[in-house]
Amino acid sequence: MAETLLIPQTSDRRAMYDSLVPQIAALIDGEPDLVANLANIAAALKEAFGFFWVGFYLKKENQLVLGPFQGPIACTRIAFEKGVCGAAYTRRETILVPDVEQFPGHIACSSASKSEVVVPVFDRFGAVSMVLDVDSDQLNDFSQIDADGLERIAALITAL
Helix, strand or coil, X not given: CCCCCCCCCCCCHHHHHHHHHHHHHHHXXXXXXXXXXXXXXXHHHHHHHCCCEEEEEEEECCEEEEEEEECCCCCCEEECCCHHHHHHHHHCCCEEECCHHHCCCCCCXXXXXXXXXXXXEECCCCCEXXXXXXXXXXXXXXXXXXXXXHHHHHHHHHCC
């Protein structure tokens, strides 16, 4: 089990994800508890990138329910048809939002959130079991590099 992350001192996010993904894989390897793994993944992403908010919303019956996260308090429940998280869940695809104020139906859990990326996480049967939600307090803070890196991390969760 890892106790620290080796975070490259660079502004190159691709290099940071390339370094972080295998470290997260090692961190969760052999740990069967989903909540513990999600908590460590959220902490690793927050520590590595300093994102405003990082967390998971888990599918529970007919909605998404707040799971492990790092950052300020958050919305507890999100309907499948609401906000960026609901859209990523329903569409089964990663959604990049450069300006949350421009996303129809955005849920303002925090007025400090300015941009967002949400990645669906699939279970081993191909159903969306949760979403990984990352918010920034900067406009246009995410790119396809983040989407790709976060999708690689989501694939690690699918493999659990």
